[in-house]
Amino acid sequence: MEQTAGQLEIRPALMCQLDEIMEIYSGARKFMAEHGNPTQWPPDYPSEDMTARDIEAGHMYVCMEGEKVRAVFYYHVGKEADYENIWDGRWLDQKPYGVVHRIASEGGIRGAGSFCLTWAWKQCGNLKIDTHRDNVVMQSLLKKLGFRYCGLVRGRDGGERLAFQKGSL
Numbered sequence: 001m002e003q004t005a006g007q008l009e010i011r012p013a014l015m016c017q018l019d020e021i022m023e024i025y026s027g028a029r030k031f032m033a034e035h036g037n038p039t040q041w042p043p044d045y046p047s048e049d050m051t052a053r054d055i056e057a058g059h060m061y062v063c064m065e066g067e068k069v070r071a072v073f074y075y076h077v078g079k080e081a082d083y084e085n086i087w088d089g090r091w092l093d094q095k096p097y098g099v100v101h102r103i104a105s106e107g108g109i110r111g112a113g114s115f116c117l118t119w120a121w122k123q124c125g126n127l128k129i130d131t132h133r134d135n136v137v138m139q140s141l142l143k144k145l146g147f148r149y150c151g152l153v154r155g156r157d158g159g160e161r162l163a164f165q166k167g168s169l
Contacts, residue, residue: 008070008112010119013060015052020069021062022048028104032135040132046102054102063105063116071112073103075120082153083128083163089151091128092167098124103138117145125168130161142166 013021029041054060054074063071077098083091100120105112121127130153131138139162143149147164155161 007065008115009064010061010116011064012058013055013062013072015055017062017069018048018052018055021051021060021072024069024072024104024106025051025102027107031107032137035137037132037134037136040135051102061116063112063119065109069106070109071103071105071116073116073120074101075099075123077124080128082130082155082161086151086153086163089149089163091150091163092148092165093126095126095167096124097126097128097165100127100129113141114145117141121145121166126165127167128163128165130155130163133160133162139164 025041025046029043029045032038032040051060059074059076061073061075062069063073075098077096080099083099098120100117103113103116105116117127117129127147129142129147131142142164145166147166150163150165153161153163
């Protein structure tokens with residue numbers, strides 16, 4: 001049964017939460033496949049090794065409801081190599097920005113993804129994110145939250161991604 005987001009809190013992820021995080025990613029891959037986006041995340045993405053490195057680097061965050069992990073995402077302030085080249089558009093500005101990657105929720109609660117993205121934007125006031133062309137669920141969420149489509153970027157896998165930004169306009 002799905003419920004609305006209650007008292008949620010963002011915290012840095014801990015290594016002891018790795019299994020829970022990987023379960024959320026597994027569920028997200030299934031959700032994406034069921035909603036017309038079967039290729040954005042292959043079966044081994046995000047990998048456990050990548051996720052552990054993100055936790056150790058302090059870039060992995062969890063959205064908690066009490067002691068339950070409801071969502072997870074990568075957040076970092078700094079330049080993103082994938083965003084250096086954008087085509088068929090341009091970024092809103094060249095100010096310092098934060099980046100969100102690999103955001104996923106466990107699916108049992110509405111509003112967790114929105115809560116995470118709003119938190120990330122409030123940390124820096126200028127946020128960039130990209131998503132797969134087939135990920136209409138994420139595209140809808142980004143537009144609802146005031147992100148603007150800026151153009152196309154190339155992901156690390158070489159695939160084309162839709163680039164969005166929410167600046168301090």
